[in-house]
Amino acid sequence: MAVFLKANWEHIIMVNYEIDPQILLPFLPNDVELDLFNGKCYISLVGFMFKNTKLFNIPIPYFGTFEEINLRFYVKRKEGNQIKRGVVFINETIPYKIVAWMANKLYKEHYTVVPTKHELQINNAAQSIKFEWFLDKRWNSIYVTSELKSNRMKNESLEKFIYEHYYGYTKIDENNTEEYQLQHPSWNIHKVLNYTVDCDFETMYGQPFSILNQTQPTAVFIAEGSLVKVNWKRTKLQFSDEGN
Template sequence: MAIFLKANWENIIMANYVIDPKILGPFLPAGVELDLYNGKCYISLVGFMFKDAKLFNVPIPFFGSFEEVNLRFYVKRTDEEGLTRRGVVFINETIPYPIVAWMANKLYNEHYTVVPTKHKVVVENETKKVQFNWLLNNKWNSIGLEATVESLLMEQSSLERFIYEHYYGYTKINEHETEEYKLQHPSWKVSEVLDYVVDCDFEEMYGQSFAILNHTKPEAVFIADGSAVAIEWKRNKLN
């Protein structure tokens, strides 16, 4: 299978909110349904480092490493063999480089936008502090945390495993068409989160539909070490 994109994803922070499924209805692609965990519907604000990117195994000079912030929710579908494919739908993906956003939107029909970003990682003894920032309307938004340096495999059937282990992406082309693509990466290790901060204007960033998140506390915040990630070129058409 041809690989479109390779990169290293590092320090993947997930702030996870329970959300009314009705809010996600207009964003749900054709051919998939919401994937729930213990009867709850989740949406996640994500921050991570996207490093050493390659397109068709060719390095991207000057623009191969950057911060990404996105908002995503969880879906599933049953394939032709009766197997369940669990994946994510992105409301928006934010990066600092216009050329990279243009390529992703053009080639993949994604929803990338461009704003200034920065990050900071500080490791002290047995703990680490990781923070991602993005500039919106002259205000720096942020997602950050303090966690243990030690990381462990995720427990079976845990919320962490549910959040991190969705290996398909689904893009809504229009009301009747969806594109499905596959991600490749090993199961990640996660660290214990000791403290966190989320300072995000969800309404300004993602639209009025998500204004409620401005007044909602995350049910859980996680951080995974990350790894090399590959995205397959092939895209399936669903309707």
């Protein structure tokens, strides 16, 4: 299967909020359903580094390394006896117009462009990573300090649920959905020691998500990351009202 995109994803912060499922229903693609953990619905504010990006194995000069901030929620799709667990992006934010244009044009994604930056500090025992993005005349940010050592995620844990969704679903319109697959190994995670979140969710993502401005995260995780591959093939899902 042809690989469209390869990149190293590093320092992957997940700030996870419990959310009312009704808020997400208007954004839910056809033919998938919300994926719950212990009966609860989650949405994640994500920050990470995109490094050494290649399209069809060709490096992107000057624009191959950048920060990404996104807001995503979790879905699943039943296909025969298989359950495909995936994510839906409300928005993905990066600093380069050409990269966003390509993703939106080729894949009908929801990329927007704002200035971004990051700061990484590492000592013998801990690391600190801060992602920032400039919106509405001010810098928003996610900041995490964690242990330097990492460990495997525990089975049946919230962190494993959050990180291990290997499909993406894009809502093309009310009746059409596209499915694509991501490839990466199971990531190790670092124990989070401290964190701060400064995000204007309403300005960034719209009024439906203003509730997150007054919501405390349920949990914050950070993973090491790895090489990630995104397959070129996208499956167009036919209309079905089963499972929705």
